[in-house]
Amino acid sequence: MxxxxxxxxxxxxxxxxxxxxxxxxxxxxxxxxxxxxxxxxxxxxxxxxxxxxxxxxxxxxxxxxxxxxxxxxxxxxxxxxxxxxxxxxxxxxxxxxxxxxxxxxxxxxxxxxxxxxxxxxxxxxxxxxxxxxxxxxxxxxxxxxxxxxxxxxxxxxxxxxxxxxxxxxxxxxxxxxxxxxxxxxxxxxxxxxxEVTARYPWGTNGKPKGGERRIMTSLDLDPHKLEKHNFHLQDKYRTLEEDEVKYELIDCDDADYVIVAYGSSSRIAQKSIQLARKEGIKVGLLRPITLWPFPKKQINALIKQGVKGFLSVEMSAGQMVEDILLTVGDRTKVAHFGRYGGVIHSPEEVLEALKQKIIGG
Amino acid sequence: MTEEIIIAGFGGQGVLSMGKILAYSGIMQDQEVSWMPSYGPEMRGGTANVTVIVSDERISSPTLTCYDTAIILNQQSMDKFESTVKPGGVLIYDPNGITHFPTRTDITIYTIEGAKLAADMGNTKIFNMVVLGAYLKVKPIVQLENVIKGLKKSLPERYHKLIPLNEDAITMGMKNVVTS
Known part of the structure; x- marks a missing residue:
């Protein structure tokens, strides 16, 4: 340890x-x-x-x-x-x-x-x-x-x-x-x-004898070459989306409803889930660890599992909720509950929002 | 076991460090801890408060709206936090400077003459440790030996000579806390 x-x-x-x-x-x-x-x-x-x-x-x-x-x-x-x-x-x-x-x-x-x-x-x-x-x-x-x-x-x-x-x-x-x-x-x-030279041969740490000049730039005035560079970047982003999604699920196995929250909001939402379960409401938490790439597959899996609604809890006016909506579409209910400008949600008001916007709404 | 505590008073009373020592003591006995201060421009010369959670389990929200225990060290904090103690919970306060005394009957209220006792001991800086002692008498969530270990771990070496004084202050607090 x-x-x-x-x-x-x-x-x-x-x-x-x-x-x-x-x-x-x-x-x-x-x-x-x-x-x-x-x-x-x-x-x-x-x-x-x-x-x-x-x-x-x-x-x-x-x-x-x-x-x-x-x-x-x-x-x-x-x-x-x-x-x-x-x-x-x-x-x-x-x-x-x-x-x-x-x-x-x-x-x-x-x-x-x-x-x-x-x-x-x-x-x-x-x-x-x-x-x-x-x-x-x-x-x-x-x-x-x-x-x-x-x-x-x-x-x-x-x-x-x-x-x-x-x-x-x-x-x-x-x-x-x-x-x-x-x-x-x-x-x-x-x-x-x-070690750096051996591991990262692309690095600009001096032109080796007989080697090629290495240039680190984002500039390329030839549109076709720049398009090709963009194809390469996009391929990289697709690989990232495929291989590097990270998330955590808490109490989702039997959940009827799922709160999606990251960072500080996810900590507060964990408390809300405990409060909800004391009242017999089965709520789970999906915590995206990578905000991009976003855990879309996990949201799909939760819908398949029978989740009846997602509440996005953010300290914002509603930003991540757009990514949830892009994934969920009209398959099930999605709502947002935010406090912002530096205000932090209380666990109680998150639970209240879940009841009003998802369970009752 | 999960204990959710708010410690509130003036900036400079040692509110934040009391919370820190409590949190460190929890770590020393292998518990989960969180320490969340109010931070912001209002802290300069104004009120300071910190939420401390000590638990056997993973801690969820580090900010709360109600608490098992409130340790209150000035009138502003009394006005703000008396109502936030959970029914059946504990409120500990130093009556020095308090003009409107707590009135709730569904919680247990204790007083500790922290400022006076610290002055009697000849060092007003140990005020917060007297209050910590009072709290630990009421809620022995961490053992004294772990508090000492926590002090050793959180204080730079050059201050270790002050640990016995802090221990005396804690003991003084333990002996002098009374039900209100």
């Missing part, structure tokens, strides 16, 4: 970055995720693993530092919160186009605009539909505990390098700020330059 600690979600993410053998973290502080860079600065990761931590002059600079570092085959990471992530969208589109692996964590806060600093899930569209321009998708992981804030860092890097893509970790102020028990994984050594 690894080392047990009581940590904030943000701190667990930062510690996991050091332990996952990340080469560089580039970031700019913003509430409610400033603990990430604060923790990294205090821990002096350069002394521990040689990891570089740099406070960039802005989020725009940070994301482009990821472009540079990631292009060489190094593990590069940043984190921010909603307004900062919006600033990074241009960079994310370029990274996706140039197929540069990196990990970006968004500790979502209330919006739109500067919004507030309380938890929200209103960046779902931006995360899963492509917040920047062009035809691209990003794998999106949604941790629901401090443990997952730690575990999803190495998991994200695995995906990022396997598919040569930026990966998003989408959490929120609640998971970032709360403390829970976390079992830390053992430190993985950073790869040496030789």
């Amino acid at each position: 690894g080392e047990l600690k009581l940590m904030k979600g943000n701190e667990a993410l930062a510690e996991a970055a050091i332990r996952a053998g990340v080469d560089g973290y580039f970031g700019y502080p913003i509430t409610p995720q400033s603990e990430v860079i604060e923790y990294l600065m205090a821990e002096k990761p350069h002394d521990r693993t040689g990891m570089v931590v740099l406070q960039a002059e802005s989020e725009v600079a940070a994301i482009n530092m990821l472009y540079g570092a990631g292009a060489t085959g190094k593990k590069a990471m940043t984190s921010s919160s909603s307004p900062g992530i919006s600033l990074m969208q241009e960079g994310l589109s370029y990274l996706a186009g140039a197929e540069i692996p990196c990990v970006v964590a968004n500790i979502v806060r209330g919006g739109p605009g500067l919004g507030d600093i309380q938890p929200a899930q209103s960046d779902y569209f931006q995360s899963v539909k492509g917040g920047g321009h062009g035809d691209y998708r990003l794998p999106v992981l949604a941790p629901a505990s401090v443990q997952e804030m730690s575990d999803f860092v190495p998991l994200s890097f695995d995906l990022a390098f396997k598919y040569r893509t930026p990966v998003l970790i989408v959490s929120d102020g609640l998971i970032g700020q709360m403390m829970e028990k976390v079992e830390l994984f053992d430190t993985m050594p950073r790869l040496t330059d030789e």
Whole structure:
């Protein structure tokens, strides 16, 4: 068993970055995720693993530092919160186009605009539909505990390098700020330059003698070549949809109704399910762990199993519910219950919404 | 066993660290714990509160609307949280600074003169540990030895010399908590 600690979600993410053998973290502080860079600065990761931590002059600079570092085959990471992530969208589109692996964590806060600093899930569209321009998708992981804030860092890097893509970790102020028990994984050594070259021959770390010049770019002025590149990207996204869907089912075996919720909302919904079952209402929870690719097959399976309605519980005005509707169509009832602008649902009001919108409605 | 607690008072009273020590103590005896603070601009000089859950099972929602126990350390928190204690639950408060005393009859109410006892012991900073002692007397969900282990784990080495003082404060709280 690894080392047990009581940590904030943000701190667990930062510690996991050091332990996952990340080469560089580039970031700019913003509430409610400033603990990430604060923790990294205090821990002096350069002394521990040689990891570089740099406070960039802005989020725009940070994301482009990821472009540079990631292009060489190094593990590069940043984190921010909603307004900062919006600033990074241009960079994310370029990274996706140039197929540069990196990990970006968004500790979502209330919006739109500067919004507030309380938890929200209103960046779902931006995360899963492509917040920047062009035809691209990003794998999106949604941790629901401090443990997952730690575990999803190495998991994200695995995906990022396997598919040569930026990966998003989408959490929120609640998971970032709360403390829970976390079992830390053992430190993985950073790869040496030789190992990076051997493993990632695409990396721009110097032209080998007699070898070809390697270019990491999203620019191609020949439309036919660019279309071909897009075909390749789309193939990659189809593979991701086929192979990398992750989800958790709680109490779904005998469920008449299913709440679909991720991250913080899924924690609150778990309590609502307990309350419902005390009243004899058979409710289960489907928790998407990957928001993209979305667990469509699992929703189909639940419909086949006889589920009579889905309630999407989100800290937003209704974003994920659109993906549920796309999958369900008119086969069964789908409704949304949201609190937003930084307000968190109470477990009781989620149950009430289920009764009104799904069971009674 | 699942114990859902709200600890509420002024910023600076040690509300958040009391919750943290309680959570760490739970980890020391292999339980699941969560610690969810109110965070935001209102914390500066204003009220601070934290929801702590200690359980033998996986914890669902880290934020709640009703609690098994409320530990209340100022009037604003009394106004806000007296009504949130579950029927049959527990309310512990320090009467220092309280002007409107709790009136509920369906819960058990205890008082602890935390501020006064800490001052008598010559260190007002251990106020929160006196209150923690009072709570642990009423609800012995974690053993004292695990609290000490938790303190060792959560405090930097240079503060370990203060652990006996904290232990005395907890004991003082245990001895002096009274039914209201």
